[in-house]
Amino acid sequence: MIQNSESKTEYSKSDDIWQQGNLVEIDIDDLTDSGDGVGRWRERVVFVPDTVVGDRISVRLVRVKPEYAHGKLHQIIEPSAHRIRPSCIVADKCGGCQWQHIDYQYQLEAKQNQVIQALQRIGGIDNPPVDRILAGDSDLGYRNKATYPLAISSATGQVQAGYYQKGSHQLINLSQCPTQDARLNPLLAEVKRDIQQRGWQIYDESRHKGQIRHLALRIGRRTGEMLLTLVVKDWKLPGMKAQAEEWLKRYPELVGVSLNRNGDRTNAIFGDETRCIVGKPYLREVFADLEYQIRPDTFFQVYTETAEALLQVIESELHLQGDEVLFDAYCGIGTMTLPLAKRVREAIGLEVQSEAVEQAKTNAELNGINNVTFQVGEVEKLLPQLDVKPDIVLLDPPRKGCDRAVIDTLLQIQPQRIVYVSCKPATLARDLKLLCQNSEYRLTKVQPADFFPQTAHVEAAAFLVR
Numbered sequence: 001m002i003q004n005s006e007s008k009t010e011y012s013k014s015d016d017i018w019q020q021g022n023l024v025e026i027d028i029d030d031l032t033d034s035g036d037g038v039g040r041w042r043e044r045v046v047f048v049p050d051t052v053v054g055d056r057i058s059v060r061l062v063r064v065k066p067e068y069a070h071g072k073l074h075q076i077i078e079p080s081a082h083r084i085r086p087s088c089i090v091a092d093k094c095g096g097c098q099w100q101h102i103d104y105q106y107q108l109e110a111k112q113n114q115v116i117q118a119l120q121r122i123g124g125i126d127n128p129p130v131d132r133i134l135a136g137d138s139d140l141g142y143r144n145k146a147t148y149p150l151a152i153s154s155a156t157g158q159v160q161a162g163y164y165q166k167g168s169h170q171l172i173n174l175s176q177c178p179t180q181d182a183r184l185n186p187l188l189a190e191v192k193r194d195i196q197q198r199g200w201q202i203y204d205e206s207r208h209k210g211q212i213r214h215l216a217l218r219i220g221r222r223t224g225e226m227l228l229t230l231v232v233k234d235w236k237l238p239g240m241k242a243q244a245e246e247w248l249k250r251y252p253e254l255v256g257v258s259l260n261r262n263g264d265r266t267n268a269i270f271g272d273e274t275r276c277i278v279g280k281p282y283l284r285e286v287f288a289d290l291e292y293q294i295r296p297d298t299f300f301q302v303y304t305e306t307a308e309a310l311l312q313v314i315e316s317e318l319h320l321q322g323d324e325v326l327f328d329a330y331c332g333i334g335t336m337t338l339p340l341a342k343r344v345r346e347a348i349g350l351e352v353q354s355e356a357v358e359q360a361k362t363n364a365e366l367n368g369i370n371n372v373t374f375q376v377g378e379v380e381k382l383l384p385q386l387d388v389k390p391d392i393v394l395l396d397p398p399r400k401g402c403d404r405a406v407i408d409t410l411l412q413i414q415p416q417r418i419v420y421v422s423c424k425p426a427t428l429a430r431d432l433k434l435l436c437q438n439s440e441y442r443l444t445k446v447q448p449a450d451f452f453p454q455t456a457h458v459e460a461a462a463f464l465v466r
């Protein structure tokens, strides 16, 4: 029997046990989209983080409602066959990953099911045509980007960087993270020591005081080039240039050090303005055999290799003839627009972040791709105004999915094919339901992909034909 931090085990068999603080014994038989295990106690549902299907556990009830409760794992009575020892020593506390205790093959199975269930339950699609999930070669060391909040240890006064504890804003101090590209680890361990020595103030979110909020690291997986960015409350950081030069000398693969200013009381990490202090404001990366420049503050898929594999599926599924007009809505820095532009007559990228669009244009120029244009703005506003009719629309919205106006416009302009890339199955299913109502579109294939091993997140591309 594996003991959790609490030690006492007392069970009541009666119904009055359904109260906060009490212990119940359950079997975990499902996982939620957010990664929690799900079990039942006398017809009532209990959600328990850090568990997996097949675990028999005792759980302390935390937030109790008449029909369901959230609980905290108290004791593993019988571990599931899918339970493994996490690779990370702080996995049980750190909010960065939810699934380090689950073997990777089962993570993939659970993600595949997450997509199928969302399409069935929310999308109303009986037998969704879901292919086997795509996975990269490694379930660790894959992240090309890491963004760490900073804090001061109340015990030692030392600068700390890491991830927040599950469900809180208490920081877990890390000197390495097994999911990030290992080449970034030395910077994580050492940069906070330099910040300490400079005497720079760490931002305190409760008082909105202090200066440095986050340390952001990014690496080009193919080139090894790295960027270091400090997110600050305002620009004043005495000695920053000298420190940035020292970092550039110390880490040969580091090509640029930047500051990003975020002066707001917000949980958003980056603010609107980024200034390069020394070196270059971007790193170079190779993706789908094209060269890209990637800035510190624009979107780029975190698992480069699996994103590339998904793009290959999209390319082959579209059977491009070379005479198509393609819209890439939510195009970021043109990561998918550019390889697809090479295979069609004309491509138009739509993106709200002006820095990303600037970068997308530069990336097109870098690769000599001149049948592509980019427009800055919200897809919901731009799409109805375009006077070109697309044959194919690629959608890749954030987690909240597409604005209703985007779906309505698509149903009006009726592209022959739609490819919907999504990082949240629930909103994908909601939007597919709208697109497929009245049989306007037929769903031909859904390709899940694991862009975030060790977490409950799953990506999926859905293919629709009119």
Ligand SMILES: C[S@@+](CC[C@H](N)C(=O)[O-])C[C@H]1O[C@@H](n2cnc3c(N)ncnc32)[C@H](O)[C@@H]1O
Pocket (backbone or CB within 6 Å): 299, 300, 301, 329, 330, 331, 332, 333, 334, 335, 336, 350, 351, 352, 353, 356, 377, 378, 379, 380, 396, 397, 398
């Ligand atoms: C999931 S990322 C996809 C980026 C790109 N397709 C890629 O593969 O790198 C979503 C992008 O949509 C942009 N975005 C978010 N809301 C938007 C909106 N309403 N209109 C246009 N772009 C938006 C974000 O800035 C981000 O670049």
